Amino acid sequence: MKRDTDFSKLALHSGEWLRGTGPESDIVISSRIRLARNLADFPFIRRCSDEDRVSIERTVRARMEAIEGWEDIRYVDIEQLSEIDRQFLVERQLISREIADAEGSRAVAIDPNEQYSVMVNEEDHLRIQVMHSGLDLKSAWDQINSLDDQLEGSILYAYNQKYGYLTACPTNVGTGLRVSVMLHLPALVITQQIEKVFRSMQRINVTVRGLYGEGSQYTGDFYQVSNQITLGHSEEDLVALVGENVVPRIIEYERKARDFLVNQGQKDLHDDVSRALGILSTAKKISSEETMHYLSKVRMGVNLGLISDVPVGTINKLFIDTQPAHLQKLHGRLLGSSDRNVERATYLQRHLSGSLGTGELN
Amino acid sequence: MKCQYCEKPATFHITELTEPNGPQVMHLCEEHARGFLQKDNASPAVSVAGALAKQLNLGQTKKELAELDRKECPVCGISFFEFRSTGRLGCPYDYTHFESDLEPLLINIHDSLEHTGKRPRRAAASADSQAIMIQLRREMEEAIEREDYERASEIRDELRKIENAGIEAGEDDAKSAAKKTKGDSKKSSGDRS
Numbered sequence: 001m002k003r004d005t006d007f008s009k010l011a012l013h014s015g016e017w018l019r020g021t022g023p024e025s026d027i028v029i030s031s032r033i034r035l036a037r038n039l040a041d042f043p044f045i046r047r048c049s050d051e052d053r054v055s056i057e058r059t060v061r062a063r064m065e066a067i068e069g070w071e072d073i074r075y076v077d078i079e080q081l082s083e084i085d086r087q088f089l090v091e092r093q094l095i096s097r098e099i100a101d102a103e104g105s106r107a108v109a110i111d112p113n114e115q116y117s118v119m120v121n122e123e124d125h126l127r128i129q130v131m132h133s134g135l136d137l138k139s140a141w142d143q144i145n146s147l148d149d150q151l152e153g154s155i156l157y158a159y160n161q162k163y164g165y166l167t168a169c170p171t172n173v174g175t176g177l178r179v180s181v182m183l184h185l186p187a188l189v190i191t192q193q194i195e196k197v198f199r200s201m202q203r204i205n206v207t208v209r210g211l212y213g214e215g216s217q218y219t220g221d222f223y224q225v226s227n228q229i230t231l232g233h234s235e236e237d238l239v240a241l242v243g244e245n246v247v248p249r250i251i252e253y254e255r256k257a258r259d260f261l262v263n264q265g266q267k268d269l270h271d272d273v274s275r276a277l278g279i280l281s282t283a284k285k286i287s288s289e290e291t292m293h294y295l296s297k298v299r300m301g302v303n304l305g306l307i308s309d310v311p312v313g314t315i316n317k318l319f320i321d322t323q324p325a326h327l328q329k330l331h332g333r334l335l336g337s338s339d340r341n342v343e344r345a346t347y348l349q350r351h352l353s354g355s356l357g358t359g360e361l362n
Numbered sequence: 363m364k365c366q367y368c369e370k371p372a373t374f375h376i377t378e379l380t381e382p383n384g385p386q387v388m389h390l391c392e393e394h395a396r397g398f399l400q401k402d403n404a405s406p407a408v409s410v411a412g413a414l415a416k417q418l419n420l421g422q423t424k425k426e427l428a429e430l431d432r433k434e435c436p437v438c439g440i441s442f443f444e445f446r447s448t449g450r451l452g453c454p455y456d457y458t459h460f461e462s463d464l465e466p467l468l469i470n471i472h473d474s475l476e477h478t479g480k481r482p483r484r485a486a487a488s489a490d491s492q493a494i495m496i497q498l499r500r501e502m503e504e505a506i507e508r509e510d511y512e513r514a515s516e517i518r519d520e521l522r523k524i525e526n527a528g529i530e531a532g533e534d535d536a537k538s539a540a541k542k543t544k545g546d547s548k549k550s551s552g553d554r555s
């Protein structure tokens with residue numbers, strides 16, 4: 001494990017989970033699993049003194065340093081980071097907003113492929129997370145399970161026979177496991193079926209969260225599906241609930257809605273996504289909200305074959321790269337909000353110019 | 363429309379679809395929306411409060427709840443009121459100390475009271491020894507603060523002893539479990555450095 005705070009190289013490439021590949025990647029952006037763990041001999045974070053936090057961070061770091069095969073892991077002291085670097089890691093989904101904004105001793109260990117990270121002193125002492133591109137929960141579970149084994153080999157976890165892994169919030173107790181699948185569902189949104197689909201999900205213990213824009217204008221058609229309960233079911237069952245039961249059904253609905261759109265409103269739809277690409281590749285300044293909105297349309301256009309010369313991986317990367325901290329890291333200096341809008345437009349143009357949306361449906 | 367948490371305009375309108383009373387719409391500025399969406403749960407405090415409200419409906423009187431609110435954990439000192447208002451517990455021992463109070467809550471949230479998933483290979487110490495470890499660690503910090511290093515190192519040894527006892531118990535468990543499945547194997551479970 002090496003200690004590091006220089007992210008300039010990190011900014012140049014993107015994490016594995018953004019590749020835009022993997023099963024069902026036309027609809028599923030990413031599969032994420034996280035485990036919440038606590039040390040047996042410390043209070044939970046809320047009741048920790050500053051010294052406790054320092055002590056936890058040191059203990060965990062020393063134990064992780066001793067794990068074989070962790071030589072290439074980058075270990076980052078979050079307390080020492082600038083505001084923008086913290087924001088950068090949040091945008092990359094390597095740390096949570098909560099740990100970025102917290103105070104006191106806290107850290108994150110990140111693997112070189114950005115497939116997994118271990119947060120130290122988040123809401124729980126340890127938050128292990130694994131993120132894969134597309135719908136790939138089974139291998140994500142295998143990977144996180146073995147990471148957990150490695151850590152538990154040298155750290156005594158807070159655990160009891162009855163309630164399992166003990167967590168700061170009772171909503172995580174038991175397995176401490178949260179499975180989250182990020183879905184892109186523009187067609188269900190356009191056809192106004194999204195609420196209906198999710199209402200039917202409520203009875204089966206999953207949480208669905210969406211992102212809406214001003215006046216029911218959608219800024220991005222992205223939804224996250226996660227398991228609600230963590231106690232009383234095995235990890236494999238929870239993974240299967242989301243990955244085999246719920247998500248495939250939503251994918252099927254979205255596919256049907258896309259087919260419907262293609263058949264019913266081919267010209268309108270083609271016009272819509274082409275305009276979106278046009279705006280993104282010619283605008284001189286653009287906000288991040290507007291960017292999300294149009295990138296979502298372009299992403300659907302690519303997946304429906306209406307736009308043929310933009311790889312999905314590029315679109316996925318643009319979602320992240322056009323966010324404030326990434327934009328500033330890539331630009332190499334701090335930018336005010338209106339300068340960011342200009343820089344964002346320039347960046348989009350550079351990556352999308354030459355993409356004229358020439359694809360035709362047959 | 364203004365953000366629910368600050369004076370900035372609300373540009374994100376998030377619909378939470380899991381509330382028992384149907385979808386709940388939240389109006390947030392970009393910054394607050396980002397924070398909101400990046401949390402695993404919308405807000406543990408909200409779901410805990412929701413579950414407790416149900417509990418109140420299920421027969422617990424306001425007076426009983428007020429009494430419960432004053433109850434404190436002997437290890438970390440958190441009161442039930444503090445837990446209720448933040449949604450976060452103070453230490454692992456809370457699951458033991460507040461067990462009967464947490465049970466209805468856990469049933470509401472998980473519909474279960476029994477962990478059936480993964481178990482750590484190293485046995486965690488018992489609830490009591492975990493509590494003792496936390497207390498000893500605090501005493502050790504205090505000893506260091508008043509520069510009583512002799513006492514601090516005594517406590518350190520004691521802590522190590524408890525932790526190792528926990529681990530040995532775990533190894534015994536592992537051995538007997540191995541015996542159950544593999545018959546009479548007398549092989550040690552190897553060194554765990």
Ligand SMILES: [Zn+2]
Nearest residue numbers: 365368391394
């Ligand atoms: Zn706000």
Ligand SMILES: [Zn+2]
Nearest residue numbers: 435438453456
């Ligand atoms: Zn406590």
